[in-house]
Amino acid sequence: MEKIAMLGGGSWATALVKILSENGARVDWWLRAKDDVQHLLRTRHNPRYLSSVQFDLNLVYPATDLADVVEEADWVVLAVPAAFVQPVLDKLDRDALKHKKVVSAIKGMLPGKNQLVTDYVAERFRLPRTQLGVIAGPCHAEEVALEKQSYLTIGSPDAALAHDFCELLRNRYVRAHPALDLDGIEYCAVMKNIIALTGGIAHGVGYGDNFLAVLVSNAVQEIRRFLQAISPLARDLSASAYLGDLLVTAYSQFSRNRTFGGMVGRGYSVKSAQLEMNMIAEGYYAVKSIHEINRKLNVHMPITTAAYRVLYEKVSPQVEMELLKEQLR
């Protein structure tokens, strides 16, 4: 039996525990809050996220001791928001992940460091990239809870790792495919949040579907330019790990980033929009990271720049969308 350590108590971790455990894997599940672990052990439900999902406690072992959770695992899946990766993983010994395969389900970068999660893990735990992977693709946790047909892509430079993790995920409603482009997939997962957030701002200000379609088309070009500058490779951005994820995040009712942007567009301050949502919109932090990385690369990125100016320079969303509309084709 495969042994998986899941790190994170949010919606995506909860959805992944459902998929993996229902396929017969043992999942040691690290959650921060003792109360949530107690609740899970008592009722078999996560009290905070996807609380309709019931877990089989013969396969799912919720706990708060991180080192214990990781110790016996073959696979470690990271599913805390990017801002908490460093504080959480720094609690582990540098050799704790030595012989393990580490898969990041996170669609964000380490704020402050402006580093991809897999780059940070490789550096901190001295792991070769062939021990690393990412879970990508258009897939909202809420639809996993409802068992709606979904597609995931596992990116890793090690084809066998990607293939094996796909096997752990595949079920009646989840299809999973391997891919080799770890960096491109991870960067794209970060950037699509920025685009969805900006789409939300535009919608909040009063722009409609016509504008959003143009914004998303221009976003594909913006993402392509950035990826070519930071990680040049012939890649097909129309694949679902890239374009599919951009589309679902820009259009879905479940998108945290789109919802957050919508609130900002309607006049909420960043703080009040964050407080109103019980969930994390990674795009807010990603805007700053990508904008700062791009100071060196100098790629033409009008959408990211517009989002940066609204979120970090307090330019009015109306004014910024007026400027952005002149730059889209």
Ligand SMILES: NC(=O)C1=CN([C@@H]2O[C@H](COP(=O)(O)OP(=O)(O)OC[C@H]3O[C@@H](n4cnc5c(N)ncnc54)[C@H](O)[C@@H]3O)[C@@H](O)[C@H]2O)C=CC1
């Ligand atoms: N929700 C989804 O459908 C999907 C989410 N993701 C990604 O998964 C990652 C996790 O996001 P979600 O599960 O959506 O989170 P969420 O927004 O549902 O929940 C917030 C999470 O943050 C955790 N948290 C809050 N303060 C913390 C702290 N100080 N230390 C550690 N954890 C803390 C909470 O325990 C909870 O797990 C993100 O990078 C997100 O982009 C990726 C694909 C789908």
Ligand SMILES: O=C(CO)COP(=O)(O)O
């Ligand atoms: O990445 C996601 C779906 O594929 C989740 O996006 P949101 O964080 O905007 O909800």
